[in-house]
Amino acid sequence: MKRLKLNNVEIGRIVEYNGPFMSIYDFFPDATEELLAPHRNWLEPNALEVGTDMMLMPIQSYVVHTPTAKILVDSCVGNHKSVKWFPPWDQKEDSNFLTGLMQEGTHPDEIDYVFCTHLHVDHSGWNTQLSNGRWVPTFKNAKYIFSKTECDHAEKLYNKYGDPTFIENVLPIIEAGQALLVKDDFELDKFVRLEPTPGHTPGHCAVRLFDGNKSGVISGDLIHSPVQCQFPHWNFKFDFDKELAAETRLNFLQQHYESGTRILTAHFPLPSTGTLKAKGDAFRFIYDKE
Numbered sequence: 001m002k003r004l005k006l007n008n009v010e011i012g013r014i015v016e017y018n019g020p021f022m023s024i025y026d027f028f029p030d031a032t033e034e035l036l037a038p039h040r041n042w043l044e045p046n047a048l049e050v051g052t053d054m055m056l057m058p059i060q061s062y063v064v065h066t067p068t069a070k071i072l073v074d075s076c077v078g079n080h081k082s083v084k085w086f087p088p089w090d091q092k093e094d095s096n097f098l099t100g101l102m103q104e105g106t107h108p109d110e111i112d113y114v115f116c117t118h119l120h121v122d123h124s125g126w127n128t129q130l131s132n133g134r135w136v137p138t139f140k141n142a143k144y145i146f147s148k149t150e151c152d153h154a155e156k157l158y159n160k161y162g163d164p165t166f167i168e169n170v171l172p173i174i175e176a177g178q179a180l181l182v183k184d185d186f187e188l189d190k191f192v193r194l195e196p197t198p199g200h201t202p203g204h205c206a207v208r209l210f211d212g213n214k215s216g217v218i219s220g221d222l223i224h225s226p227v228q229c230q231f232p233h234w235n236f237k238f239d240f241d242k243e244l245a246a247e248t249r250l251n252f253l254q255q256h257y258e259s260g261t262r263i264l265t266a267h268f269p270l271p272s273t274g275t276l277k278a279k280g281d282a283f284r285f286i287y288d289k290e
């Protein structure tokens with residue numbers, strides 16, 4: 001991908017995986033054949049696989065280059081992670097992310113900040129890597145900005161269910177002294193600040209980008225698929241607080257449609273970036289041309 005430009009802020013992309021993920025009926029319990037039928041013409045073949053109704057989605061990170069800092073937003077699945085609920089990610093090993101970062105033009109040591117929109121495994125994996133049997137920070141010169149709310153939630157999931165994400169992707173960063181625990185409206189500088197967007201997880205934050213007369217937002221998992229522009233109340237089956245997730249999503253769509261704000265999604269089909277417009281009593285995502 002060519003870097004996307006606002007004015008002086010540029011954003012590059014790293015794709016770790018792109019392809020079928022899960023049946024849309026499994027992903028969105030509210031989805032039915034009847035509701036989908038009138039929308040297949042714009043969902044297929046890029047967002048919805050023809051014939052299988054599998055959702056096609058990338059796992060990706062963005063690198064935000066401001067005049068003063070390089071910020072990695074989300075860090076994909078990572079290698080050697082324990083993901084028992086999804087075998088393709090469990091103990092996986094590939095070089096897609098680190099190669100992709102270099103192709104994007106950035107060396108891991110150049111990253112100044114890492115921020116995860118939330119601490120699920122596909123957004124926090126490359127926070128760490130395995131070195132001589134120990135988890136160490138992948139970005140040795142970076143400060144990792146963690147929402148305190150999200151961090152506490154990840155720790156709770158570990159204590160309650162043994163979810164290893166906190167132990168593998170978060171705790172090693174805290175122990176290395178590289179974590180900044182922040183409030184959900186943390187402002188890094190005039191270019192980058194967080195915006196609380198709870199629901200998918202309690203401390204989920206979008207990343208707002210401001211650059212003169214242009215602005216952008218990295219939306220993480222507050223919205224997973226362009227089909228939710230038509231059906232904002234459709235929740236992903238693993239959204240933590242479904243009512244709040246739907247409210248956050250609708251607010252987000254209403255806030256940004258027809259505004260020209262560049263939307264950088266996590267899992268919409270590539271190129272995953274674009275703008276929002278109104279369509280009847282719903283919304284449509286207009287993809288950037290790459």
Ligand SMILES: [Zn+2]
Binds near residue numbers: 120122123221266267
């Ligand atoms: Zn995700």
